[in-house]
Amino acid sequence: MPHTASSTSAKKRSTLARQIDTALTVKKSAGQPFYADLPDHGGDQSDPRRSTDLLDTEEAAAYLRLPAETLETWRCRRRGPSYLKAGHRVLYRRADLDHWLERGRVEMPA
Numbered sequence: 001m002p003h004t005a006s007s008t009s010a011k012k013r014s015t016l017a018r019q020i021d022t023a024l025t026v027k028k029s030a031g032q033p034f035y036a037d038l039p040d041h042g043g044d045q046s047d048p049r050r051s052t053d054l055l056d057t058e059e060a061a062a063y064l065r066l067p068a069e070t071l072e073t074w075r076c077r078r079r080g081p082s083y084l085k086a087g088h089r090v091l092y093r094r095a096d097l098d099h100w101l102e103r104g105r106v107e108m109p110a
Contacts, residue, residue: 053093053094053095054084054091054092054093054094055091055092055093055094055097056089056090056091056092057071057072057090057092059092060081060083060092060097063094063097064081064097064101075090080100081096081097081099081100082096082099082100083096
């Protein structure tokens with residue numbers, strides 16, 4: 001089977017995806033968040049592309065004191081806090097988690 005440009009670029013993409021997954025797995029097993037070595041570019045920290053305040057599902061679940069499976073179920077049912085998709089990865093901004101928690105606040109009469 002001859003090599004075509006599309007099969008070559010698909011192989012490069014799949015190799016890159018494996019390298020990224022390996023790097024993320026190594027970081028996770030070392031107890032580091034996936035964004036630990038990303039440079040801080042400054043600027044608008046509310047911009048999710050620049051923020052280093054992104055959490056994966058397990059980190060977000062720990063922050064909310066919930067099982068990760070609960071967040072996964074809520075995503076399927078379109079409930080729970082807002083999240084971002086980066087390829088097949090799901091990321092949560094800490095500010096979105098805080099906002100979601102605040103929306104669930106119940107005021108008690110004094």
